[in-house]
Amino acid sequence: xxxxxxxxxxxxxxxxxxxLSCAASGFTxxxxxxxxxxxxxxxxxxxxxxxxxxxxxxHYSDSVKGRLIISRDSSKSTxxxxxxxxxxxxTAVYYCARHSANYQSFDYWGQGTLVTVSS
Amino acid sequence: EIVMTxxxxxxxxxxxxxxxxxxRASHSVTNNLAWYQQKPGQPPRLLISGASTRATxxxxxxxxxxxxxxxxxxxxxxxxxxxxxYYCQQYASWPLTFGPGTKVDIK
Numbered sequence: 001x002x003x004x005x006x007x008x009x010x011x012x013x014x015x016x017x018x019x020l021s022c023a024a025s026g027f028t029x030x031x032x033x034x035x036x037x038x039x040x041x042x043x044x045x046x047x048x049x050x051x052x053x054x055x056x057x058x059h060y061s062d063s064v065k066g067r068l069i070i071s072r073d074s075s076k077s078t079x080x081x082x083x084x085x086x087x088x089x090x091t092a093v094y095y096c097a098r099h100s101a102n103y104q105s106f107d108y109w110g111q112g113t114l115v116t117v118s119s
Numbered sequence: 120e121i122v123m124t125x126x127x128x129x130x131x132x133x134x135x136x137x138x139x140x141x142x143r144a145s146h147s148v149t150n151n152l153a154w155y156q157q158k159p160g161q162p163p164r165l166l167i168s169g170a171s172t173r174a175t176x177x178x179x180x181x182x183x184x185x186x187x188x189x190x191x192x193x194x195x196x197x198x199x200x201x202x203x204x205y206y207c208q209q210y211a212s213w214p215l216t217f218g219p220g221t222k223v224d225i226k
Contacts, residue, residue, distance in 0.1 A: 035215070045155075045163065045206055047215040061214045062120075095162055104210050105153035107174065109162035 002026040002108045004096045009113030016086050016117070022079040022096030022110055029077035030054070033099040035106065036070060036081050038092035048094070049081065050103060064090075086117045121146050121209050123218035131226040132197050140221045142190040142207035151211035154183055154192045157220075158203045166205075167192065197223070 008020040020036070035050035049070040050059045058070050069082040079096055093114050097106035122145040132138045142152070150170040155163035165174040167183035170190055180195040194201055202225055207218040 044220045045157075045208070045217040047208075047217065050215065059213050100165075100168060103215075104151070105165055105168035105208070106155075106163070107165050107168075109164070111162055 004110035006096050006110045006113040009115045011116045013119050018083045020081040024077045030074040033103050034079045035097050037095045037097050040092045088117050091117050123216050125218035125221050129222045133226045135196050138194040140192040144188045147187045148209040148211035150186050152190050153208045155206045156203045
């Protein structure tokens, strides 16, 4: 059974940093591209960042480019999102999602972890 | 960036009735289009990929159609568990983008 379990969400002050993790199980992690998708309270879905199965290729939305860094550790089947220079508008539930094939639709999602940026 | 729009924003439907949701892309995405269902407090669930292919375990009452810039999700006979928010998403080009969603509620 495919499972994705996010952790690391917290309350952080503007300008602060946070590292999110997503532990994957039930599939061969290195065979799948992964992404982070966020959802601000009461709002819709926003794709944030994606990474290839090998980890060599990464992509970012303009709203987070230069501040958030996606990475993965295939030896631990874990996806990461390093979040720096956080802003109030980064407040959201962050979901880890698996691409069904190379950067295609998201076939599995985690339950999400809440990041709140506030002083 | 490809901008996705959805209509209507809210659709009020009675159980057993048919629901038709629309999604439009600002540029052609060919068939690189997915539909998701999201219920309160839950992550999204993949319904349709490739514009018309149902995901594993999705009931046949859900169907997708369209290509290029115009897409439709049809729920043939709404069940109580189908009242939710539905999002379309394109994966033809970066950045990946979602529509704003259509909320299907009980009439």
